[in-house]
Amino acid sequence: MSDPDETRTITGWESASRLYRRPPGLGWLFALLVVPLLLGLLGWGTRDKSDPDASFSGVEPSLSAPAVDGPADAPGAGLPGLPAALSITRNSNDITLSGDLPNAAARTGLLDLLESIHGPDVNLVDNLHIAAGASGPDLTGLQGVFAAAVDIPDFGWTRNGDAVTLTxxxxxxxxxxxxExxxxxxxxxxxxxxxxxxPGSAAPTPGGACAGLQADITALLNQPVTFETDGATLTSDSRQMxxxxxxxxxxxxxxxxxxxxxxxxxxxxxxxxPLSANRARAVAEFLISQGVSSDLVTWNGHGSDNPxxxxxxxxxKAQNRRVEITVS
Structure with missing residues (x-):
């Protein structure tokens, strides 16, 4: 509210208005406190949350939780840049590829690489699958290996987990x-x-009394290693064997x-x-549980390769469903 007041001047009476302000009430104080807070929260909510460097000021970067890509013992954890399961097998002029790749570009890059090494007349049998989350192939590493193996007409390269097998x-x-x-x-x-x-060189075997170990194992495996239906659990008969x-x-x-x-x-x-790999792993782990040193055992799964x-x-088909144990 304002009350008019009259003052006297040299020329006479003149009306002048003066405003008298009331002190601010609780509503104004509440607005002064809450509005800035609301504006700050709105700014926080609209910031780019995809920015990995965004953080509260005053928090030391060293206290941030490390990024976790998966369990340390997950298949392939020690081999970045390679699909967890990939098989490339050559049979003279035919090369068969099996496994998972992340996208069509990775598939094209791998096929082009093999064609550049073996020539345009090579027959590439593409059994690759596109799978979300799969790793791309290490083309540089594969180029070096397949270039070195160009004179091996039946060369095979298989990756399963952290295991790489050359045949x-x-x-x-x-x-x-x-x-190698x-x-x-x-x-x-x-x-x-x-x-x-x-050709012409015998596979290395332990000397002395162990020279016949491979023959002894083959004789003991007089029956196929068997598993529970559609799984990787050893049957009781196979465990005894x-x-x-x-x-x-x-x-x-x-x-x-x-x-x-x-x-x-x-x-x-x-x-x-994966099924063949899990079964091979089940056999390897059982042997280790029976006292075989884990440092001396490797395992691998090849799917339907090498029938x-x-x-x-x-x-x-029953003969092809098998687990082989080889001494080296």
């Missing part, structure tokens, strides 16, 4: 060693198994053991490769 028949030991050196250079953290053979195998292995502490799992051709590689019988009959 094939090399013309001489120098080629075999060059391929290229693989170790590309993936120094891999659990690498070199099963490339050289593998217990005797473990006794032979532990008596030869220098022997290195490779466990390889295979399936028949039923189903896709996306199912068969030993036809997949066109139930009997042939």
């Amino acid at each position: 094939g028949t090399a013309p001489d030991e120098q080629v075999r060693d060059q391929v 050196a290229a693989a170790r250079s590309a993936w120094p953290n891999a659990n690498l198994t070199n099963r490339i053979r050289v 593998l217990s005797r195998v473990a006794e032979e292995i532990t008596a030869c502490p220098e022997a290195r053991i490779s466990v390889d799992g295979y399936t028949d051709s039923s189903g896709s590689d996306a199912i068969n490769v 030993i019988a036809g997949n066109d009959t139930p009997e042939g």
Whole structure:
């Protein structure tokens, strides 16, 4: 409210208005306190939350929780830049690729790489799958390995988890060693198994009383290793059989053991490769539980690769569903 007041001037009477302000009430004080707070909250809510560096001021970066990509023992944890399951197998002019890749560009890059090494006449059998979350291939590492193996007509490269397996028949030991050196250079953290053979040279076996270990294991595995239906749980009969195998292995502490799992051709590689790997791992872990040193055992799954019988009959499929134990 304002009350008019009159003052006298030299020229006479003049009306002048004066305003008398009331002191601010509680409503004004509430507005002064709350409005800035609301504006601040609105600014916080609209900031770019995707910015990984955005943080409260005053919080030390060293106190932030580290990024976690997955469990440390997850398949492939030690091999960045490689799909968790990938198989590339050459049969003369045919190269078959199986496994998961993240996108079409990764598939094209891998196919182009193999064509550049083996020439435009190579027949690429593409059984690759596009899977969200899959890792892209390490083209540089694969180029070095396949360039070194260009003289191996049946060369095979398989990755499963942290295990990389090389197979094939090399013309001489120098080629075999060059391929292994290229693989170790590309993936120094891999659990690498070199099963490339050289004609005329026997596979290395432990000497002395253990020279016949492979034959002893083969004799003990007179029945296929079996599992519960559609799973990787060993049956009781197979556990008893593998217990005797473990006794032979532990008596030869220098022997290195490779466990390889295979399936028949039923189903896709996306199912068969992990299934065969899980079964090979189950056998390896059982042997370790029976006293075999974990440092001397490797395992790998190959899906339906390397069949030993036809997949066109139930009997042939039963033979292809197998686990092999190899001494080196």
